Amino acid sequence: MYYVFFVGTAGSGKTTMVKEFQDYLLDQEMDASIVNMDPAVESLPYVPDFDVRDYIDSRDVMQRFGLGPNSSLIVSIDLLLTKATEIKSDLGNIESNYVLVDTPGQIELFAYRDSGRTFSSLLVGDNKSVNVFLMDSFLAKESRSYVSLLLLSSSVRFRLGTPQVNVLSKTDLLSKEELERVTSWGEGENLLDSLGTIDDYSFELVRTLMESLEVPPLPVSSQTRQGFDELYALIQRILAGGEDFE
Ligand code: GDP
């Protein structure tokens, strides 16, 4: 069993991609289940096989503890862990080869808070996992945002220590010229030119960041399924690569 976590800033396309990637796998007669880890999502385009909202209700938490929306999310995930035994047993019902995990809009809930990480470990158990980090094209088409998103991706990867794949999401929203430009940045070309005048600190940061990129961010679209074959191949290579990432 392999776990694929879809991670990224709010609105980067995680939920849509989880749905489309499941359909993509099913079309090829591979079974894939979905876990919804977002306690605050109102409606989902897919039917989750496991849904954190069945265990906690962030709106109820808000009222019960008199919290605002952000703190109620944090408390929700904490409360989730008090139901670990029940959750563990329910997770046992998932039997598919791939489990696609839709993570919360607040990236810190998943990556930086202990409770988010503990819950992820509970999910994954002894199985292998990979993170797909979505860089929203709408933001990434601007060079400073592109670098900032890569830094965020590195930060998540560093924190979790799990193999990670960067994708440039929603590429159908980019013009041909924009897509070409962003793709060339990923190949280490033209990025410094596009950034214009930057201070020495930023220059060194960008240089180190680009050197550490193993694979350029993969252009994908959940609308056209552009890049899905390549993404699947990349995930396969990482998961079945025989390397032990634990
Ligand atoms: P999440 O917050 O990361 O889960 O993002 P969602 O999946 O909810 O997507 C946010 C918005 O972007 C929604 O309006 C989606 O319809 C839209 N969206 C997601 N993926 C794509 C894509 O590949 N192409 C286009 N054009 N829109 C997308």
Ligand code: MG
């Ligand atoms: Mg979502």
